[in-house]
Amino acid sequence: MKLDILTRLNTERAARRAAIVITNVENGKQRFVKAADIGNDPLRSALAEHLRTGKSGMADSAEGRVFLTVYVPAPQLVITGAVHISQALAPIGNLLGYDVTIVDPRTAFASLERFPDVKVIAEWPDQALPRLNVDRYTAFVALTHDPKIDDPALTHALSRDCFYIGALGSRKTHARRVERLKAQGLSEADISRIHAPIGLDIGAVSPAEIAVAIMAQITERLHEAAEIEPGGTRAAAPTAVTAAS
Amino acid sequence: MLATDTDILKAAEDWRNSGREVALATVVETWGSAPRPVGSNLVIDAEGNFLGSVSGGCVEGAVVAEALDVIESGKPKMLEFGVADETAWQVGLSCGGTIRVFVEKVE
Numbered sequence: 001m002k003l004d005i006l007t008r009l010n011t012e013r014a015a016r017r018a019a020i021v022i023t024n025v026e027n028g029k030q031r032f033v034k035a036a037d038i039g040n041d042p043l044r045s046a047l048a049e050h051l052r053t054g055k056s057g058m059a060d061s062a063e064g065r066v067f068l069t070v071y072v073p074a075p076q077l078v079i080t081g082a083v084h085i086s087q088a089l090a091p092i093g094n095l096l097g098y099d100v101t102i103v104d105p106r107t108a109f110a111s112l113e114r115f116p117d118v119k120v121i122a123e124w125p126d127q128a129l130p131r132l133n134v135d136r137y138t139a140f141v142a143l144t145h146d147p148k149i150d151d152p153a154l155t156h157a158l159s160r161d162c163f164y165i166g167a168l169g170s171r172k173t174h175a176r177r178v179e180r181l182k183a184q185g186l187s188e189a190d191i192s193r194i195h196a197p198i199g200l201d202i203g204a205v206s207p208a209e210i211a212v213a214i215m216a217q218i219t220e221r222l223h224e225a226a227e228i229e230p231g232g233t234r235a236a237a238p239t240a241v242t243a244a245s
Numbered sequence: 246m247l248a249t250d251t252d253i254l255k256a257a258e259d260w261r262n263s264g265r266e267v268a269l270a271t272v273v274e275t276w277g278s279a280p281r282p283v284g285s286n287l288v289i290d291a292e293g294n295f296l297g298s299v300s301g302g303c304v305e306g307a308v309v310a311e312a313l314d315v316i317e318s319g320k321p322k323m324l325e326f327g328v329a330d331e332t333a334w335q336v337g338l339s340c341g342g343t344i345r346v347f348v349e350k351v352e
Contacts (some may be wrong), residue, residue: 001269001350002352003258003262006254006257006258006269006351007258007329010254013254023273023347025273025347028320028321028349055282056282056283056300057283057284058273058274067347070284120329224246224268
């Protein structure tokens with residue numbers, strides 16, 4: 001790989017923009033295509049398909065047999081609520097390669113002492129969230145238990161195409177939340193995107209265990225999302241299986 | 246801290262910029278069960294230092310050795326590692342899969 005390609009690739013990755021490196025595996029020739037430029041590329045249909053699923057792979061082309069290395073942005077985890085569960089969730093998110101941001105207007109909660117290794121924004125969600133680029137590579141969780149913080153945060157997340165939305169609270173709490181969101185004009189279909197009660201059902205009790213349950217559910221959604229067509233049907237299983245051994 | 250794909254490619258760039266000779270290995274195909282998905286990277290320097298992974302640790306040693314050749318010759322190589330058999334006591338995937346790894350010099 002030319003150092004020039006590597007440098008441009010790292011620039012795109014740092015800016016949270018997708019890109020593809022095309023390598024001719026017969027002669028080693030390479031070129032670099034930004035996501036924004038794939039429409040002009042001779043391999044555009046193959047590039048678009050690989051970009052959609054986020055998966056790298058081989059392709060046959062007029063140029064010969066090529067390998068497409070797909071680089072999509074690192075997933076982002078946005079946590080509303082600088083609470084006890086968040087103190088466990090943030091480092092787990094970091095470990096899994098997520099860019100983690102915590103939003104909570106209560107400065108006593110949202111302190112760097114409590115969250116040393118992540119970005120902390122001590123502002124109301126309706127001020128902070130629009131700046132965060134909540135995109136399809138984002139998982140969003142609301143953990144404050146306080147409707148005046150969680151509700152506007154969830155409303156923002158539901159207006160975006162983030163791959164995961166979860167909210168803390170029992171079935172009863174969530175039922176009341178559903179009523180409030182409906183009263184604000186949100187549709188049943190929108191509201192059904194919220195995972196609540198949040199997390200996989202693994203019998204989690206402590207804040208750290210609940211964080212594991214949440215992160216496990218986010219991981220499950222991350223990989224499901226890559227296999228689901230925009231229309232909602234599951235894409236054909238890839239021919240090359242990449243399951244863990 | 247576990248190295249993420251971003252760190253690995255950043256390391257490749259930084260190592261090269263600091264004058265080290267560097268090779269990049271990428272998993273390009275897998276069959277059966279394979280420990281790391283297509284697109285996974287391993288970066289290697291001329292001293293045999295490496296970061297990242299192309300398998301669960303089964304074949305990294307062999308990839309590093311081949312990468313040293315690639316750094317010296319400048320010519321890319323396609324490596325294939327199959328099911329663990331008798332020879333696989335040295336290199337091979339005990340999980341029963343096959344992987345193909347492309348190794349190239351960063352120039």
